[in-house]
Amino acid sequence: MQNKEQNRKKIAVLGSGMSALASVYELTSYENWQDHYDITIYQMGWRLGGKTATGRGPKERIQEHGIHIAQGWYENAFRLIQDSYKECEKHNLMPNSPFKSWEDGFDREDTTLLTHFDPKTNQWIKKNIIFPSNDYIPGQGGPLPFSAIVHKALGLVIEILFGIDPNKDSLMSMASESAKDIKAPEHHSLWGDFKAKFEAFGKNALKHEGEKLLNYLAELIQNMSNMEDHDHAKRKEHHSLIKELFDLISKWVTKLINSIAEHNEYFYWLAVFVEFGLVNMKGTFEDVYNPETHELDYERINDLDYRAWLKKHGASDRLLSSAMVRFLYTGTFHNLTGADKQGSLAAGVGLHFLTNSAGYKGSFVWKFKAGTADTMITPIYLVLKNRGVNFKFFHKVEQVHYSDSGNIEKISMAEQVTLKNGTYNPTYPLKGLDVWPGEPLYDQIDDEQAKALKEGKYDIEESWCAWKNVGQISLEKGTDFDYVILGIPIDVLGGNEGICKEIIANNDAWKNMYNNVKSIPTMSMQLWIKPTLKELGMNLPDWGFPEGSLPNLVTYADPQYSFIDMSQVMPYEDWNEDEPGVLIYYTGSFLDPEIIPPFSDHNYPHEQLERIMRVSEQWLKDKMGWFFPNATTLEYPEGMKLDVIHDFSKSAKTDYARLKTQFFRANVNPTDRYTLSLPGSNKYRLKANESGFDNLIITGDWINFGVNVGYYEGAIVSGLQAGQVMRDKLGLPSETEIFSGVKMK
Structure with a gap:
């Protein structure tokens, strides 16, 4: 036993987005894996999932980073989800969950709406698409x-x-x-x-x-x-x-x-x-x-x-x-x-x-029945925890230090808060689900620090946050880790405050990757609306859709050009007798200001949030009348009146005050930005095994994993690749087939 412990390698995983979680899932999916290595995930803040993380707000409303759905061709994602549900059932890890199997956690949707602006008539025209469902099951049998x-x-x-x-x-x-x-x-x-x-x-x-x-x-x-x-x-x-x-x-x-x-x-x-x-x-x-x-x-x-x-x-x-x-x-x-x-x-x-x-299977779109994290991240987290993976929440990476030894020798971290019991349990029960809070669970944090966090309204997931970390930690090779899996988005890596700025300064391949693989901020808006779609004037059969369908749209007017009816999640919020008629998620991209300020400018993210809220208010008043004709006014004949929106404060005096009670995100944080695939940039992406350091494996939607576009199926592919690179370095076989590209046979 002692020899096994001495030979066992320590793997430090930095970050907990879908790529990092997939890499750990892969590493722990083999019998007797703990004979060869142990794994610790280091995560900033209080929750897992990266850009797929979910929080809860007033009325236990689900608050997302943006629109997240699964498409019927997400072979690797569905296989991972199916496996995690199966293992949760085997070990009774979600005993009260209403989702007894993976199918219970999804609604299938075959309807999509396309819109096109016709300059000749100065009008929008629409086309409904009903994708025919089929008998294939995503995640099983590989891509068509x-x-x-x-x-x-x-x-x-x-x-x-x-x-x-x-x-x-x-x-x-x-x-x-x-x-x-x-x-x-x-x-x-x-x-x-x-x-x-x-x-x-x-x-x-x-x-x-x-x-x-x-x-x-x-x-x-x-x-x-x-x-x-x-x-x-x-x-x-x-x-x-x-x-x-x-x-x-x-x-x-x-x-x-x-x-x-x-x-x-x-x-x-x-x-x-x-x-x-x-x-x-x-x-x-x-x-x-x-x-x-x-x-x-x-x-x-x-x-x-x-x-x-x-x-x-x-x-x-x-x-x-x-x-x-x-x-x-x-x-x-x-x-x-x-x-x-x-x-x-x-x-x-x-x-x-x-x-x-x-090549979609089953349906073109599969919608999460509750929050993305409630449905997808929770079972993965419970499985990994049950398998013996260590989680270190509130640990923020400050520098992965360069070394000319060919290995990463040292990692500097900040400890963001002091936990009362040294560990953190990140979820709480709601309607049988293990859900994730929109703020830290303060009762697990040192009382004085918890009080200061709440009173100062500090968001310690935010790069521009003014919160002072409580301690510094240095991880040393040979003592705290042998191998490192880096699963943190590319915008965090470089620049004056980048966590890999030393590596980028000394390595041309990293420098080229950081300078050429770009990203863009995104915005999201979630509106809980009192009337139903039909009451708003959007009668689905008139639009060519079956009654009861929940169509999605990704081609409407900028900036909130994508929106989707997500009313199916409302039963997993907490409305009692006050449930809205419809819940709609909106999202789109926006441009950075000419100069992005340093992290010492603590007002920047709040200014950007205010910016997208003001823009969204005007957009709703200018653009939504086509869809909701019963919510138009003489003042805004092309848009919607905002008094149809649920007032969470119950005291809003103005349209904007009512709108502010909804949920918005300005995804300007380096961890939240969308990774782009611009022409000519692919050749600068490094593969999971091309970090240039013997003990560093990289993963994320910014590496060269195949399709190379920012979506969580791709992040999972990159995570599986990272897990298999790690096992290969240890001389261990890998059996999981990775569906990373389309071949002729």
Whole structure:
């Protein structure tokens, strides 16, 4: 036993966002892991989850960093969630939880709303999308193969163009007219192999040449994916035929779309959807698919902006300004980036994100039934605690010191508060859930310090906080740690007050990464509104949605361009007889001031919060009338009156005073900012095992983990990678498959 303890390595994990938690989950998922290492997580403040952390406010209202949902292609996230629920059930770690299984913690949602501003009519137009649900279960079986995704996408294009629809009478005649010049590629060397199949399409009532070609293309792609990996010559022939077919179909569709797109709103959306699908697929096979390796190499186009890449493959101005393209920029908070502040997103990252999205399982969107942390972080925390992981709350990293020894030798930390019992229990029970407070649980903190914290309203998660730490701690290699997993966001690492500024000053790779991997602040607003959606005037069937659906939207007017009905969480708040009619979350990005002040300027975050609240007030009065016509006024005919909002104070005298009782966040803290994927920046990202130090592993949405866009599925991928790098350093095997990218098979 003594030899085991002497040989056991100490791993210090800095930070507790999803990447850090995933790395620890991976490290502790192997039998007898404690024979090889022990793990301590060091976390600033009082809660876990990083940007997915949740708090509770008045009426036990759930307060988020922003909008968090799960999409049906989050394979690694769903697997982690499913496993944590299973282990909680096995060890009875959540005995009173209303969520007995992972399915209980989610609501499925198939409806999405797209909006587009039409400059010709000076009006917004909408398009409802109902994504068909399927029988796949996310997190089980791995991602759908690329061939299946393309087959699915082409099937959707075929349905849009040739499916049964009363609007399509005129479309079919125009399609036939535009298809006169279509000729099957009979000159191609592979045509003889597929001629019979192509001709068979015509016998199965596929009379239109365009429909036959689309079906033939889908079959060809399916056939290519089933080839033996070593048959490079044959695959190259298939690839060349696919490119030729895409070019042929694109010319036909361009001609068709140009003849219909301006006719009416229906044809506009039809044109956009078809062109969007075909241009992306055509570009993928021309630039991204590698017939030699049978894989998709998205890095080939990451120096280009996504819109520029679409334009290269023939995208019209109509498509480039459409909601379909804006969806990627606003959904990833890239809409205000670039020299013209109109959006800049690495093309490979955008395409990879889009391709993965098309492979959703079950439903396109899965909503957390309670807070993000209540539903996702709590079971992970309880499992890790039960496995024997140590948690050190209120420990703020001040410097990961550089050393020319090739190892990290020392870490300086601040102890933020003194705990009465030396440990901290971060959750409390509410309606059977273990939930996370919006402020520290003061009764576990030294009484005098707790009193000072409350009276001074100090937020010790905030970088500009004026609170004086109570002590200094130095962690030494060989005594306190052998290995370090760094899971703290990139904006915390550099600059005058960066925790890795010594490393950045002495290491060009770190310097390049810090200088080129950028971020942006985001804002969020949560409104508890007294009337229901129908009472507000938004009758869902009139908008093309089933009654009872909770649609989401990510393409509306700046700055709060994304919003979603999150009313499903209200039963897990504490309303008694006073429950609002609807709860809506809003989010968007905003630009930094010209100069971001040093952390000694304690007013800065409060000024930024006031800034977004004022902007949001005017935005609501200018923009929400389209959705809530029953809440408009003569003074603000395009917006909503704010007296429909629940007044938490019960004494607000003005609109702004009422609005201030809601929940807002200005995510300006270095720990809270959204990590961007700008064109040309990917090559500067380091992988989990590329820190340059033998005992330092890096993880987070800022490293090179694959898709390289800031979302918690990606953070989990990077965490799994970090865990496996750590085990590899110790000579231990890893068995967890990481679904980090889309391959052809």
